[in-house]
């Protein structure tokens with residue numbers, strides 16, 4: 001679905017206007033080569049996704065690899081088009097700029113270099129000028145993008161997603177034994193593996209502190225809120241997050257993990273897959289000063305009108321204490337076309353926290369702030385999503401525009417959730 005409407009976008013030609021040459025860049029087309037000029041750009045901006053052993057949906061993957069000249073060369077024309085149109089590398093937030101650690105984008109100089117290289121026939125050049133190959137954490141960590149985890153908790157039993165499954169939302173539980181997690185921990189990072197390849201549409205992980213009177217599944221069946229503290233959800237495009245120094249999420253011994261899975265595939269003989277999801281944790285060794293929570297500001301009481309191409313659904317919350325924001329993750333389904341978070345401070349000042357003018361459910365970015373952002377007590381956060389339930393979008397995304405979806409987990413339902421990862425200073429957290 002990601003590629004489907006990307007290809008409809010008209011490519012602009014302003015890359016051609018770039019006559020100016022960056023310092024160190026080749027002076028004319030004939031001098032631009034893959035090894036000297038283009039490979040460094042591709043290493044830094046493309047290979048994270050464009051490589052053969054890319055991660056599953058908890059990481060970032062692209063269908064074609066750009067690890068070598070031989071692999072990249074056949075895509076040269078398409079690469080020029082995609083970078084000039086600012087479609088690659090993908091980045092959906094139009095604002096704010098410069099504040100997200102995972103912001104992607106090429107400079108106009110880099111776009112110009114790629115365009116000149118393609119126009120010159122995409123020459124290889126001299127291999128001895130190539131930079132050292134880029135290395136990736138998961139090649140040495142058993143497939144985890146954040147490095148080698150301290151703890152990996154795999155679901156005890158594998159589960160078979162049957163051949164006739166089209167859309168399945170199902171939760172599994174695992175209560176950690178004393179042998180698996182002997183004592184409470186502060187963790188600074190967590191990452192999931194679904195083990196189900198492209199059949200996994202998304203996965204959400206929750207941790208619930210020990211509650212002796214409650215059956216593990218009982219609370220969760222009332223809805224995800226009962227499953228405890230949300231760790232994160234992953235979908236195509238989502239990246240794992242490592243917290244800043246001194247920030248931690250409290251993982252208690254005896255906690256119950258929820259593996260909430262959404263499987264989505266074409267039913268049919270042989271389409272079933274075995275899956276045994278995993279949750280990995282990275283321990284924070286430093287003293288923890290900030291306690292991290294994930295939460296969402298969402299609207300679950302809506303009904304989207306049929307055949308309407310611009311409909312806003314919003315929710316807001318006023319903060320009861322100072323918080324330090326770490327991440328934003330807007331979440332809607334097929335009809336969601338834009339998302340925005342704003343803050344209104346106690347003095348009335350407003351600030352745009354995140355603007356995603358072209359939201360795409362097929363590419364669910366986690367927006368990670370470089371620096372924790374203080375929002376003081378009394379600040380109101382507004383989250384809005386815009387929806388397009390028109391026949392036109394329905395044809396593109398394969399949904400029925402005469403339906404009136406409400407909040408729900410299936411692909412055919414909708415959601416209007418604005419997830420926020422944030423921390424509170426530990427003293428303040430203890431007092432509450």
Ligand code: HEC
Nearest residue numbers: 002003006045046049060061062063078079082088089090
């Ligand atoms: C965050 C992950 C990510 C990064 C970074 C990324 N890509 Fe992609 N790219 C994708 C995915 C996923 C696809 C396939 C879906 C699509 O075509 O939209 C893709 C597709 C493409 C295609 C194929 C389009 C076609 O014709 O089908 C080209 C060309 C491309 N990328 C170029 C680049 C270049 C050049 C860079 C770096 C400047 C880059 N990409 C960085 C994820 C990424």
